[in-house]
Structure formats: structure tokens, C-alpha cells
Amino acid sequence: MSTTPQAALTQRLRAALAACGLPPERGDVVAAADTRFGDYQANAAMVLAKEAKRNPRELAAQIAEQFDGGDLCAKPEIAGPGFLNFRLEPGWVSRRVGILSADARCGVPEAEERLKIIVDFSSPNIAKPMHVGHIRSTILGDALSRIARFLGHEVVTDNHLGDWGTQFGKVLYGWKHLLDRAALERDPVAEMTRLYREVNAIEQTDPAVHKAAREELVKLQQGDPENRAIWQQLVDLSWAEFEEIYGQLGIRFDERLGESFYDPALAALVEKLLADGVAEISEGAVCVFFRDVPALADKPCLVRKSDGGFLYATTDLATIEYREERWEPDAIWYVTGAPQQLHFQQVFSAARRMGYGTKLEHIAFGSILGEDHKLMKTRSGDNVPLRALLDEAVTRARAMIEEKNPEMPEEEKKHIARVVGLGAVKYAELSQHRMTDYVFSWSKMLSLQGNTAPYLQNAYVRVRSIFRKLGTELGAAENISLTEPAELALAKKLLQFGEVVPTVLHEFRPNLLANYLFETANAFHAFYEACPVLKAEGPARHSRLVLCDTTARVLRQGLELLGVEVPERM
């Protein structure tokens, strides 16, 4: 089971084109823009007619004449300037739903070429709380990784922690002079943040402290055992908190090679860049110039400061070097915000200059805005801590359940609140085009109406409710017969799952999958209103049960690819 309607139609259209003496590879078929015209459409006649200087409608007629739809569809209709419109046969759709219902992959074909992909995402900073700024990277990166894996690619997820850098001088100084042990035990990351801020404030007025903090940093970098041990504690305590959040979100990483991991390689890397003529010394710093790239002509990439220190770009290049040696990947995906576009342009250009041909992708995304349309912040102007945000999501979902189903057992309420609340936050991210700055709204993401996680989860729950009432699970899915418009509309949607999932990776767009799932849930709800299932009899009842079960499986699989769980009841 890997043939989608689109693939089947494309194959047949190509045969028709070949029979007309036209280039078969031009026979692309796409889902119809408007279902009034049919289920699928081909624009090939218009394109080819222009090239051949022929009348498009005549050419369309000729193609239609040669088109053999078999039991898949009848002769295509010709409309407008030369559209070919295809309508799937209900019998064929019914049979395909039967096959789909037994397919573990829900009709999603595996990628033709199995790629090795490293996905670099989340990357929070040690000694600082994770905040909303990390949420998009984390959720997007996880969803893209899941989808790539499902399509058969070999994926390595790597959390490139911010565990090295100038901030540690301040934290180390604070740790030694201002540490509140009790506070550290209560909330380690909060205490680290306090230390950083406090030292940062004192530094402004006390040059001696500024100097001392710098010295702590230098000692750390030189491998001083005491500072190294404190640093390790900072990392461990921070990671423990991050892991709690990742656990809650159901996200795991194959690797967590932070910036510190690459530090030992930086000096040699810069020397190599100089020796190879990739970089040059300018104003005391080591830079890579891109004089041949107009957009970067006046924007060199610094890899070593005039004081000998290394930079963000240096670490990123060392990271590429390491990943190349260890994994020889086909692609590396960086899921980080749009403001870093210039940085990645530079790093990618430098990597090519170093001779690496790996496909490097910066998967950029926009910002999250508050209700005031400005960058989302707390009232005091700080970043919103991620943990508090996730807790609130669960609390709000809990309140909804409490209102709707107060009699539900405590254990189940808790579970559902988590699944619905966290699902809502994730889905709100993923249903949005990644480049848009979007406005964070609790009421919208938790609404049962519209393109939201609860709406989709509810569709799943409705199906499960039917099977609970039925008392048994489904037997063999044979002799499916779908005739009602609402049945067929839903069935055709389900068959498109295998068409949609692969497109997500073309431009890294999980929102395409989200849109599809929303349309599917919508089609299901409409079917649910129009077609009784348990009250139906004979073949209709059986067919509808299969349709329901397949809907549930597609919704569950689709949401799982987005990292969203489904409850059995809500």
C-alpha cells in the first residue's frame, strides 16, 4: 500500500501523454483546487499546448481520449482554458479505504532515497531557564525529525547546548561569592540566573569584580579543576531541568554535544582555515571573506577575535567538521530563528569553502508575540519561562475538562489535561507557517473550534467512543462500499494522507500536515453528523466502521508526527 490517488492518476496520465507523443514527465496531477471541479486536476494540456503552439482545449481532448482510467476514474472532463479534471470512482475509493485500513503506514510511502540527516534544534543555554524563545525550535525540530524518520530517513537529533561562553565567568564568580545553597536546592536554574544577574549588576560599578569574573572565565577555559567542577555542576543541574521539560513534551535527543565539546578543536580549525587560505587576518582578527558573493561582500565572517578568542561561527564550523567526520551526513538542518539568517549564510558559505558539499539548511522561523503584538514577555519584561507556560497550558485544559466532565476519575483528568494542554501549545506552533510571527493566544489554541489540537483530538475521541459502544474492535476490512457524499469526501481525504506527509519536508512545513489533519477532522465531523454508524445496518454499518477506524488511525498517526498525543476520552 503505497499508491496514493495522485500517484495512480499521474501514472495513467503519463501513459496518455506518451500515447499522444507528448513528454510523459509533464503529466503532473494535483489535488483539485476546488472539489466542484473534481478530485484531481492536471494542467499539462495548457502548458504543453503553449510549447507546441496548439490549441489547449483540443490538446486536452486528445489527451483525455487516450486516457485510460481503468476502475480508478472515468474519462477526465475538460474545463476552462484546458484543465483536465478527474473524479475518482466510488468503488475504487472504497476498495482503497479497505486497503488503507490495514496499512501500518497509513498509506505514506517511504522516501525513495534514504538520507542521513542531522537535526540541530532546541539548544538552550546552560544556567538560564528555557523560555518561549526556545519553544519553536524545540517543537518544530522535533516534528521535522519525527516526519523524516517516518519517511525512512536516518535521523540524528542533536541538542547543541549553549554550555560555553563568557556568561560563565560571571556565574562562576557569583557561585564562589554569592551562592545561596538553599535556593540552589529549591530551584537550581533560578539561582544560577540570579547569580548571573547580580554579578552583571555589580560589575557595572565595580571594575574589580568585572576583572575577577573575567579571570574566572579564563581559568575555566584553561582547565582549572575547581572551575571545571563547578561548571560541570551548572551543566548537570541545568540539564536535569531541561530533561524534565523534554520529558513532559515527549522529546528526546540522540546527542547533546554542546558548544564546550568543540572548544578543544577551535584553535586548530582556525589555523587550518588560515593555512588553506580560506581565512585571512584582518585588523588583528581572523576572517573569512566572501568577495565573490554580492550579498556577503561587505560581511565577513569572524572566526577569531583580535584577542585570540573564538566566536559563534568558529564553533559552528568546528561542529560541521565533527559531524562530517563522524556521520558523513547527507544534510544538516538547523532549526533556529530568522534573525540568524546572515550568520548561517556566512557559516554555510565558509563550510563550502572548506570543501564540504553536505546540504546545509537553515530552517528559520518567526517570533512569538504577546497579545500586544510585541515580543512575548512577562509583565516585568523578562522572557516567559517555558515551564510556567506549559504548566499553564495543562491547568487551563484541566479547567475545561472539569467543566465538561466533572465525574471523570482523577487519574484520567490529569492525563487528558496534559495531552490536551501540551498538544494545544505544540499544535498552535505547528499549524502556523513557520515564518510568520504569530500571536500567542490561550483561548484560540485551546478552542474546540477551528484549526486546533483539541478539535482534532475530539474527532479522534468521537471515533473511539463509537468503538467503546460497539464493544469490539474491527474485523477484516472487506467489501467496503461508500456511497454517501460525506462518506466519500472523508474517504478521499484519508487517501491523501500519503500525499501530504512527504510534502512537509520539501520546505520544512509541518503546517501543511496540520492543515490536512484539520480538513480531515472537519470531513469526519461532517460525516458523523450526516451518517449514523452504529444505527446503520449491514454493509453500510460495516463500511462506516472501517471509515471511522481509518480516520482515527490517520489522525493519531498524523498528530504523532507532530508530536501531539490523542486521548481516548476528553
Added chain:
RNA sequence: GCUCCCGUAGCUCAGGGGAUAGAGCAGCGGAUUUCUAAUCCGUUGGUCGGAAGUUCGAAUCUUCCCGGGAGCGCCA
């Protein structure tokens, strides 16, 4: 100054060469002895920021302009 991203219904957003531009919310009008109405059906609402261009065809591609956001050698 240079570069990148965004501008679509009152609001939040889809659609990124194809037909009469869609959805949710809000508004208006309906459907409930329920397989969970936590839903569904109907309806009002748009010079797709503006102007040129490419094309049989442009919200979509190109250029310029306007408006908003961001980034641009020694932070990450």
C-alpha cells in the same frame, strides 16, 4: 547605508504560477429524545499594502515604492 522576513475579510491565519481567493473567531440565521452539540449546516464580509513588468493565466514570479519587524567584523 546594505541585507533578510512579513503585509490577504473587523480579528487570528491558510493558500506561494491555474478556474468564482479560503478557514476559524466575531456577526446573523438554523439543527440537539446524541454514536460526546466539546459538533454540524447556512449566511454577511476582501481594489490579496501600492505601481509597473513577465505570462494564455499573478495573491503567488521580477523590479521599484510604502508600511512593520529583524540582522549587519571582534556576543551567542
